[in-house]
Amino acid sequence: MNDSEKIFRLVMLTGEILLKNGAEIFRVQETMLIIAQYYKVQEIDIFTISNGIFVTMSVDGKTITSKSKHIPIAPVHLGRIAAVNNLSREIVAGKYEVDEAIAELHKISVMPYSPNSLRIIFAGLGSGSFCYLLGGSAFDSLAALIAGMFLYIFILCLAKTKTPKVLMNVFGSAVVTVISILLYSLGIGDELDHIMIGAIICLVPGVAITTSIRDFFNEDYLAGTIHLVDAILVAASIAVGVGVIFKVWRLLGGI
Numbered sequence: 001m002n003d004s005e006k007i008f009r010l011v012m013l014t015g016e017i018l019l020k021n022g023a024e025i026f027r028v029q030e031t032m033l034i035i036a037q038y039y040k041v042q043e044i045d046i047f048t049i050s051n052g053i054f055v056t057m058s059v060d061g062k063t064i065t066s067k068s069k070h071i072p073i074a075p076v077h078l079g080r081i082a083a084v085n086n087l088s089r090e091i092v093a094g095k096y097e098v099d100e101a102i103a104e105l106h107k108i109s110v111m112p113y114s115p116n117s118l119r120i121i122f123a124g125l126g127s128g129s130f131c132y133l134l135g136g137s138a139f140d141s142l143a144a145l146i147a148g149m150f151l152y153i154f155i156l157c158l159a160k161t162k163t164p165k166v167l168m169n170v171f172g173s174a175v176v177t178v179i180s181i182l183l184y185s186l187g188i189g190d191e192l193d194h195i196m197i198g199a200i201i202c203l204v205p206g207v208a209i210t211t212s213i214r215d216f217f218n219e220d221y222l223a224g225t226i227h228l229v230d231a232i233l234v235a236a237s238i239a240v241g242v243g244v245i246f247k248v249w250r251l252l253g254g255i
Helices: 003-020 025-038 078-092 098-109 116-133 138-159 165-185 192-203 206-217 221-251
Strands: 043-049 052-058 064-070
Touching (some): 003 025, 003 043, 003 064, 003 078, 003 098, 025 043, 025 052, 025 078, 025 206, 043 221, 116 138, 116 192, 138 165, 165 192, 192 221
Antiparallel strands (some): 043 052, 052 064
């Protein structure tokens, strides 16, 4: 592999990791462009959408390399995004050769998520905290904490079966609704609506909505629309799961 191909590979891998882990479109393009310019790339055209990258590059004025790559939408990993951003700064500072930078990117691409036990604990803490912030009592927050932890355990188990995202959110919202109702029926919690709001926060597509808004502000309308549609589908899935369980509960005599 010659130097031109290595530089192209470095630029593509940088964009792939950023996009796959939830970075905004402008961040992906800007980081790829900065790295390419540092390595004296004379001409580069980058077109990025939420699930794909298209790059055409000229390194020495003669060699033209072009590639398009599909990047499936995956769970957000902010640690990998931060690591790539730090690496890009170090590359521009002259701390890495091309081969070393590529090797470092491969390490970043396999950075693990937090341990499941820790994620479950913080899912519960987040649910309880949001319940309290949104008007719930301390007793409601306790119920939301328990429901949020059970929800995340269910989501982690369901993720192993490669269940489609829409169905995962429908089943997850249904399960957390059942758990919230059971806790409330057992006398744990004062207001069911506060418990539900807090417990379900783990499913709310906050990152997708935020990314969509930022893409719109940066005039990346196609990417913004894709993220917005994704967020709307998730919200609709949550509504379906909650609505079905509440309907069944009321038919069974619940209030």
